[in-house]
Amino acid sequence: MSGNNLKVGVQSVGRFLSGMVMPNIGAFIAWGLITALFIPTGWLPNESLAKLVGPMILYLLPLLIGYTGGKMVGGDRGAVAGAVTTMGVVVGTDIPMFLGAMIVGPLGGLAIARFDQMVHGKIKPGFEMLVNNFSLGIIAMIMALIAYEIIGPVVSVVTAALGSGVGWIVDQSLLPLVSIIVEPAKILFLNNAINHGVFTPLGAEQSAEFGASIFYLIETNPGPGLGILLAYMIAGKGTAQKSAYGASIIHFFGGIHEIYFPYILMKPRLIIAVIAGGMAGVAFNMITGNALVGPPSPGSVFALALMSTKGMGIVLTLGSIAVAAATSFTIAALLIRSDASETDDLEAAKMAVDANKAESKGQAVPATAFANQTVRSIVVACDAGMGSSAMGATVLRGKIKAAGLDIQVTNAAINDLVDADIVITQQELSARAKNKLPNARHLSIGNFMDAGFYDELVASLT
Amino acid sequence: MSEHLISQQTILLDFAADSKTDALYKICAHLFLMRKTQNPAGLYDDIIKREAIVSTFAGQHTAIPHVISSHVSEPVLCFVRLSNQDFVWNDNDEDVRIIFFLSVPEQKDLKQLRESQSHVFSSIAQLMQDTHIMDLWLTTNDEQVILDSLKTAFQSNLNKKII
Numbered sequence: 001m002s003g004n005n006l007k008v009g010v011q012s013v014g015r016f017l018s019g020m021v022m023p024n025i026g027a028f029i030a031w032g033l034i035t036a037l038f039i040p041t042g043w044l045p046n047e048s049l050a051k052l053v054g055p056m057i058l059y060l061l062p063l064l065i066g067y068t069g070g071k072m073v074g075g076d077r078g079a080v081a082g083a084v085t086t087m088g089v090v091v092g093t094d095i096p097m098f099l100g101a102m103i104v105g106p107l108g109g110l111a112i113a114r115f116d117q118m119v120h121g122k123i124k125p126g127f128e129m130l131v132n133n134f135s136l137g138i139i140a141m142i143m144a145l146i147a148y149e150i151i152g153p154v155v156s157v158v159t160a161a162l163g164s165g166v167g168w169i170v171d172q173s174l175l176p177l178v179s180i181i182v183e184p185a186k187i188l189f190l191n192n193a194i195n196h197g198v199f200t201p202l203g204a205e206q207s208a209e210f211g212a213s214i215f216y217l218i219e220t221n222p223g224p225g226l227g228i229l230l231a232y233m234i235a236g237k238g239t240a241q242k243s244a245y246g247a248s249i250i251h252f253f254g255g256i257h258e259i260y261f262p263y264i265l266m267k268p269r270l271i272i273a274v275i276a277g278g279m280a281g282v283a284f285n286m287i288t289g290n291a292l293v294g295p296p297s298p299g300s301v302f303a304l305a306l307m308s309t310k311g312m313g314i315v316l317t318l319g320s321i322a323v324a325a326a327t328s329f330t331i332a333a334l335l336i337r338s339d340a341s342e343t344d345d346l347e348a349a350k351m352a353v354d355a356n357k358a359e360s361k362g363q364a365v366p367a368t369a370f371a372n373q374t375v376r377s378i379v380v381a382c383d384a385g386m387g388s389s390a391m392g393a394t395v396l397r398g399k400i401k402a403a404g405l406d407i408q409v410t411n412a413a414i415n416d417l418v419d420a421d422i423v424i425t426q427q428e429l430s431a432r433a434k435n436k437l438p439n440a441r442h443l444s445i446g447n448f449m450d451a452g453f454y455d456e457l458v459a460s461l462t
Numbered sequence: 463m464s465e466h467l468i469s470q471q472t473i474l475l476d477f478a479a480d481s482k483t484d485a486l487y488k489i490c491a492h493l494f495l496m497r498k499t500q501n502p503a504g505l506y507d508d509i510i511k512r513e514a515i516v517s518t519f520a521g522q523h524t525a526i527p528h529v530i531s532s533h534v535s536e537p538v539l540c541f542v543r544l545s546n547q548d549f550v551w552n553d554n555d556e557d558v559r560i561i562f563f564l565s566v567p568e569q570k571d572l573k574q575l576r577e578s579q580s581h582v583f584s585s586i587a588q589l590m591q592d593t594h595i596m597d598l599w600l601t602t603n604d605e606q607v608i609l610d611s612l613k614t615a616f617q618s619n620l621n622k623k624i625i
Contacts, residue, residue: 383515387528387564390580391520391587398591411580416573428516449521449590 017102018265019072024064025262031056032256036298057192062090062101069105070112077116077136078109084140085111088147093156098189100155104147111139159190163198170202175214175286179278182219184271187261195219200295212291212309217281217317220292220299223324224277225260226252228270230325231332232263240266255300269335277328284323290316375461377408379420379440380448381433385413392424392448399451399458407461424457467582468539468612471496473605476545477561482552486510486527489540489563498538498565505533505565519556522590523600526583528564530575537566539582541608543599560599562586585615 021028031053037043038050063083070082085108089100115135123131162185169178185194203215229251232244240263247259264270285291290313296303301321308314380396382389389411397409414429417437425433427444434442445453474492479485486509494502508531512518518526542561551558564582569575589595595611602608 383512384528384530385576386566386579387526387583388516388518388520390583391526391590393580394584394587395591398588411576411584413572413576416576426516447517447519447521449524449587451591 014265014268018262020065020069020102020105021262021265023068024061025259027061027064028256028258029250031061032250032254032259036254036256036300039297057096059090062086062097065098066101066105066108069102070109072109073106074109074113077112080136081108081112081140081143082106084108085143085147088144089152089155091148093152095159096189096192097155100151104143104151108140108143111143112136115139162190162194166194166198176279176282178218179275179282183224183274183278186219186257187264187271189258189261191219191257203295207293212293214285214291216292216295216307217285217290217320220296220304221278221281221321221324222252222255222257222299222301223281223321224274224328225257227277227325227328228260228263228273228332230329231336235333235336253300253302255298255303257299267335267339270332273328273332273335276331277324280327281320281324284320288316290320292317375407375421377410377420378422378424379417380409380411380424381414381417382426383414383429385411385416388426388448392445395449395451396454399454403458403462405458405461467537468541468609470605470609472538472540473608474540474542475603475605477542478545479549483510485542485544485561489542493538493540499533501533505531508533517552519551519558522596523557523559524562524590525551525558526562526564526586530566530568532568534565534567537564537579539564541612581616581619585612585619589615
């Protein structure tokens, strides 16, 4: 029971975290491409264009994550508060504050959402705009200060603790076990902190003495991540599967590991696969004595190959990537297969986005959008609840009945909405309906006699 | 109640109107002549306010303006068929041939009011899905035929509710 609760808890946290990252994957790709191309070890080194790399990873990406996190909790106002709050953790550190952004972005959104709830209906008419803007400004400012003073330092301490944990394991000569810390830390976007904060200095020390170091090969090995993406390609389904192809190219050849993190956040159990993959890779390098002469950056297969020692080095490096990828792939594929019945979060997230888009355009929902949800009641709502909605409910009820579905269809006035799984309103009234019943799924319809809309809805419910 | 809701006098075939507002205004005026309202201007204001919230265009060449108004003393439904072929409801190519105009007096218990009136548009929606009925509504010159089609549907839906 409690184990199950824990599982559900971990899953929903993971889903929440990946929900913050997934909408911004495009920005990660933009940053990844710029990085892979223009940094000194990139494909087209360019000092001037490489200036984009730092500010993008330090500011843009965490702010986008904080913005999205705030939006998930507090809507558009929450998004702005989330971004401002994120600024508090971003400033004053030199590591990318993804973890911090994922914590404080939603907190900023929560603060403004709570405030809005508190003052709802208490603002004098005419002062709404003033109160809205200033409350947002003041609350966001306070949250940014809190983030700067408290949360930023806490995240820095956590990062440092992870670093010393890695250091301790290295001291105990239990190198493969280091993956138990490194791989989960990577998923929380501490990859650069760990690599450049811990392994690069350790590696530099060692390679100064021996000419090469295994430390350069621990965090940078693209094998475990590649295994995950390959597993999604073969055993996954839906959008996660389709997008894994592109992601694997950016990850493996471009060396932008960030791209695979959301795929693990989506199914946190996959962390086992990357840990095992990482351990296998480290063990392989330990046994064969393989090492790299310098830090490969970014962690792409090309950079690793270039940094390999002369002679057999390149073969061993590729071997360690292959071993890590194969291990991670095997475990991940089994885990994804066994999860096959569960909803694919990326899919669900994307569908939710599509449904929202369709809503705003007043179009029908895409088929299968509801396939995995239990829908027991649909309310067709309009202003008065006796005209348009009565017509709509009648048409939909007929179609639901014809499809043999056990779903109650009623009509109501928006002000009388009390409970429903799905609420259908005309576009102009959707915002009001959402306010009244925020937990229901809301669909917008152009006119209530639009049979095509109902046909698609019924198809998506069967 | 449904006895008085609609009668031959509130079925208007070959109705000429240039625009939505013109049509609504003329319907209110007609209801005044039929002694259904004492204040056609007030009723017109109410229906226009309701229409401003969201259009009542219902597709299939039909619009269903409806309002809860203190300017009627009992529910009244009009069936209006437009004579000019180029009539549109909202300038968005919403080609309308038939207008169902429903006005219901204010009542304390709004919820009960809605429940008692839902059967009207519910029945109309059922009828609109029947192409024969639509053809009949668009072509017949006999008010009684339209009246019968509507009353049968109202009656059967009301009975269903009682059971």
